[in-house]
Amino acid sequence: MVPIAIDNVTLEYDTPAGKVTGxxxxxxxxxxxxxxxxxxxxxxxxSTLLNVIAGFLAPAAGEIRIDGKTVKGHGMDRxxxxxxxxxxxxxxxxxxxxSFGLExxxxxxxxxxxxxxxxxxxxxxxxxxxxxxxxxxGGMQQRVAIARALAYDPSVLLMDEPFAALDAMTRDDxxxxxxxxxxxxxxxxxxxxHNVAEAVYLADRVIVMxxxxxxxxxxxxxxxxxxxxxxxxxxxxxxxxLMRHLGHKVSGNGVGH
Amino acid sequence: xxxxxxxxAATAGKTTSGAAMTEQRKSRRSLxxxxxxxxxxxxxYEAVARSGYFAxxxxxKLSLVAQTLVTMLADGTMIEHSVFTLYRVMFGFLLAVxxxxxxxxxxxRFAAVEGFFLPLVSALMPIPxxxxxxxxxxxxxxxxxxxxxxxxxAATFPMMFNTWSGVRSVNPLWLRAAGAMGADENALFxxxxxxxxxxxxxxxxxxxxxxxxxxxxxxxxxxxxxWGLGWVIFDAKEFLNxxxxxxxxxxxxxxxxxxxxxxxxxxxxxxxxxxxxxxxAKG
Ligand SMILES: Nc1ncnc2c1ncn2[C@@H]1O[C@H](COP(=O)(O)OP(=O)(O)OP(=O)(O)O)[C@@H](O)[C@H]1O
Ligand SMILES: [Mg+2]
Numbered sequence: 327m328v329p330i331a332i333d334n335v336t337l338e339y340d341t342p343a344g345k346v347t348g349x350x351x352x353x354x355x356x357x358x359x360x361x362x363x364x365x366x367x368x369x370x371x372x373s374t375l376l377n378v379i380a381g382f383l384a385p386a387a388g389e390i391r392i393d394g395k396t397v398k399g400h401g402m403d404r405x406x407x408x409x410x411x412x413x414x415x416x417x418x419x420x421x422x423x424x425s426f427g428l429e430x431x432x433x434x435x436x437x438x439x440x441x442x443x444x445x446x447x448x449x450x451x452x453x454x455x456x457x458x459x460x461x462x463x464g465g466m467q468q469r470v471a472i473a474r475a476l477a478y479d480p481s482v483l484l485m486d487e488p489f490a491a492l493d494a495m496t497r498d499d500x501x502x503x504x505x506x507x508x509x510x511x512x513x514x515x516x517x518x519x520h521n522v523a524e525a526v527y528l529a530d531r532v533i534v535m536x537x538x539x540x541x542x543x544x545x546x547x548x549x550x551x552x553x554x555x556x557x558x559x560x561x562x563x564x565x566x567x568l569m570r571h572l573g574h575k576v577s578g579n580g581v582g583h
Numbered sequence: 584x585x586x587x588x589x590x591x592a593a594t595a596g597k598t599t600s601g602a603a604m605t606e607q608r609k610s611r612r613s614l615x616x617x618x619x620x621x622x623x624x625x626x627x628y629e630a631v632a633r634s635g636y637f638a639x640x641x642x643x644k645l646s647l648v649a650q651t652l653v654t655m656l657a658d659g660t661m662i663e664h665s666v667f668t669l670y671r672v673m674f675g676f677l678l679a680v681x682x683x684x685x686x687x688x689x690x691x692r693f694a695a696v697e698g699f700f701l702p703l704v705s706a707l708m709p710i711p712x713x714x715x716x717x718x719x720x721x722x723x724x725x726x727x728x729x730x731x732x733x734x735x736x737a738a739t740f741p742m743m744f745n746t747w748s749g750v751r752s753v754n755p756l757w758l759r760a761a762g763a764m765g766a767d768e769n770a771l772f773x774x775x776x777x778x779x780x781x782x783x784x785x786x787x788x789x790x791x792x793x794x795x796x797x798x799x800x801x802x803x804x805x806x807x808x809x810w811g812l813g814w815v816i817f818d819a820k821e822f823l824n825x826x827x828x829x830x831x832x833x834x835x836x837x838x839x840x841x842x843x844x845x846x847x848x849x850x851x852x853x854x855x856x857x858x859x860x861x862x863x864a865k866g
């Protein structure tokens with residue numbers, strides 16, 4: 327819904343052993359309602375970059391602008407979904423978790439519940455509104471987390487490998503569900519993954535980051551029509567192209583390492 | 584595809600309700616086991632009492648203890664003594680919670696508070712509260728004040744220590760998620776840190792009460808006059824009333840059991856067990 331500008335962002339971690347670069351001179355722009363995936367080898371700084379955009383970490387240099395405004399700290403214009411299932415509050419039901427942000431906004435209870443129910447319906451969990459997180463499977467917990475991040479209607483959704491810990495089949499379901507949710511809400515999405523197929527399935531654009539210290543290595547547009555078919559020739563071709571950028575060897579037919 | 588998801592969900596629901604069933608059965612079985620063990624222990628006692636190894640005046644038969652207990656309950660003396668003991672233990676315990684809980688939280692959040700109190704806790708916690716009774720008696724005299732202060736001393740440190748660990752154990756992801764959703768300091772504290780630390784806080788309450796209960800009986804033995812279960816035992820010794828001593832012990836054990844199982848047990852069941860957080864804190 328709003329454009330994001332990432333302008334020469336550098337972040338360094340202070341560790342006892344000295345400074346460690348998280349990301350270095352990262353610049354790219356994201357259009358309104360665009361779905362951008364960030365891929366790159368482990369440790370290249372994907373999570374770091376997402377945390378800077380979320381406002382959890384302050385960049386050492388450069389800045390992030392969302393809708394023209396410079397980011398200072400976290401804010402309710404961004405919803406965040408983490409990889410870890412433990413992100414949900416175990417002492418709140420699915421409904422309670424999803425309404426947390428609305429509660430913080432001071433929205434009255436009846437209205438809160440209505441919106442939260444609606445969000446849970448969007449991620450197909452209407453039957454589980456009163457369940458506590460420990461009674462939900464991992465995939466269901468992640469769906470609650472997505473509903474929770476969407477409930478207070480942020481214009482940007484930031485996701486850090488939300489489905490990485492799920493089994494392959496559940497992950498496929500979740501990806502198509504997320505694509506549906508995105509089509510319905512038209513949020514600007516930044517999605518970190520190291521799964522190439524996932525990136526091609528979801529993204530309008532893929533940002534490929536180089537190995538540590540992370541910089542932008544390539545910026546690839548995915549022009550496939552939606553909904554996408556992972557078995558189509560074009561899809562596989564896109565995947566191969568992306569893999570090449572990531573430095574994998576790609577054989578003549580099929581995808582290999 | 585959607586169907587698959589919903590199927591998984593339904594199975595997940597079934598498994599958990601199954602787990603809850605076994606949980607219930609397990610707790611019933613452990614209750615049974617406890618009852619059997621108690622009965623065996625009582626039989627052993629009775630066997631020794633009847634063997635004549637001790638004089639009957641020193642080791643009365645259970646029937647006599649039961650009779651004494653019933654008489655003392657019926658005429659109200661045992662109840663009155665229990666009320667005194669409960670008053671002291673609750674007063675001291677609540678005071679300990681009022682002091683220990685906020686201090687534990689402050690310790691976890693501010694390094695300076697932690698730096699000041701942690702050595703203090705480490706130094707004072709190992710001192711048995713009973714060892715302080717004579718000193719407190721000299722300072723505060725015989726009666727409620729001394730016993731309440733002993734209880735307070737015994738209960739504060741476990742409360743403080745557990746709260747401190749609990750707040751430190753709060754998952755940073757919860758704080759980040761809540762922060763991203765616009766929670767201010769106040770909301771973070773009440774809606775994330777306190778419930779997040781609750782497994783440890785409940786353990787703290789439990790340990791604090793147990794210690795308080797042990798302390799109050801000990802303190803009453805020497806620092807109370809005329810009233811209280813500890814005093815009953817100590818007073819009965821003067822007259823070789825072993826049946827009274829044992830009857831008082833039964834009441835002490837019974838009240839302790841009620842608090843441990845009923846009060847704290849149900850508090851745990853309605854909070855951290857319901858939330859699936861009980862695995863986090865143990866000990
Ligand atoms: N809290 C931290 N303190 C110090 N260094 C850190 C910290 N977090 C990350 N780093 C370093 O910053 C670099 C980038 O880490 P980051 O977690 O952003 O990688 P990533 O791309 O998300 O990796 P992965 O795919 O494994 O999640 C790494 O080299 C890592 O060692
Ligand atoms: Mg990461």
